[in-house]
Amino acid sequence: MPVISLNEIEIRKPLPGFKGQFIHTDKITIAFFEIEQGAELPEHSHHHEQISTIIEGRFELNLGGETIIQEPGKVTVIPSNIPHSGKALTFCKVIDVFCPVREDYKK
Amino acid sequence: MPVISLNEIEIRKPLPGFKGQFIHTDKITIAFFEIEQGAELPEHSHHHEQISTIIEGRFELNLGGETIIQEPGKVTVIPSNIPHSGKALTFCKVIDVFCPVREDYKK
Numbered sequence: 001m002p003v004i005s006l007n008e009i010e011i012r013k014p015l016p017g018f019k020g021q022f023i024h025t026d027k028i029t030i031a032f033f034e035i036e037q038g039a040e041l042p043e044h045s046h047h048h049e050q051i052s053t054i055i056e057g058r059f060e061l062n063l064g065g066e067t068i069i070q071e072p073g074k075v076t077v078i079p080s081n082i083p084h085s086g087k088a089l090t091f092c093k094v095i096d097v098f099c100p101v102r103e104d105y106k107k
Numbered sequence: 108m109p110v111i112s113l114n115e116i117e118i119r120k121p122l123p124g125f126k127g128q129f130i131h132t133d134k135i136t137i138a139f140f141e142i143e144q145g146a147e148l149p150e151h152s153h154h155h156e157q158i159s160t161i162i163e164g165r166f167e168l169n170l171g172g173e174t175i176i177q178e179p180g181k182v183t184v185i186p187s188n189i190p191h192s193g194k195a196l197t198f199c200k201v202i203d204v205f206c207p208v209r210e211d212y213k214k
Contacts, residue, residue: 002170002171002173002175002183002184002185002186003175003177003181003182003183003184004181004182004183004184005180005181006180006181006182007180023158023182023184025156025158025184025186025206026156026186026187027134027156027206027207028135028156028158028204028206030158030160030182030204032182049132049133049134049135051130051132051135051137051204053137053202055162063109064109066109068109068110070110073112073113073114074110074111074112074113075110075111075113075130075137075139076109076110076111077109077111077130077132078109079109079132079133080133095160095202097135097137097158097204099132099134099135099206100134
């Protein structure tokens with residue numbers, strides 16, 4: 001810190017088809033994901049707020065019973081504790097921001 | 108919410124050469140900036156943590172006496188209350204995340 005080169009930080013594979021790089025500050029986790037076409041996000045929820053920004057590709061998100069197509073120019077706010085799941089319709093690059101810090105992503 | 112189209116939210120001009128769009132959740136502000144080449148960020152500080160991700164372009168950031176060239180693939184963490192200033196070396200697209208919410212950007 002303060003400048004972090006993404007090519008120098010660990011690439012994690014939290015789910016099949018998902019590659020993620022994580023930066024944790026005191027209050028925020030920012031995650032840079034590359035997701036293979038067809039990769040699936042099983043339904044889950046967490047107490048963290050999440051803001052999801054698609055840089056490239058299309059991702060179908062099911063959020064609290066609603067289906068959303070995430071694509072560049074759209075930003076999705078996932079409130080605390082709302083179940084969500086999804087599927088990459090194409091290869092995707094996604095930036096997810098969480099507050100508070102995702103302690104589970106530090107393990 | 109939960110899906111926000113960036114082409115439907117207000118474009119603000121907080122500084123000469125800076126166009127910003129802001130989304131505020133309970134805990135986070137996310138800002139999408141387009142910055143003209145040569146535009147300057149005067150020295151300032153704030154108690155909010157900030158994570159700055161450059162999507163396009165090069166931005167020279169002076170952070171606590173250190174000069175950083177922000178460019179794609181690099182992520183800058185600006186801790187609370189550290190003075191910072193800068194200049195867009197080229198046209199830039201930047202995503203800045205703040206915690207807590209930037210109440211001053213709601214006005």
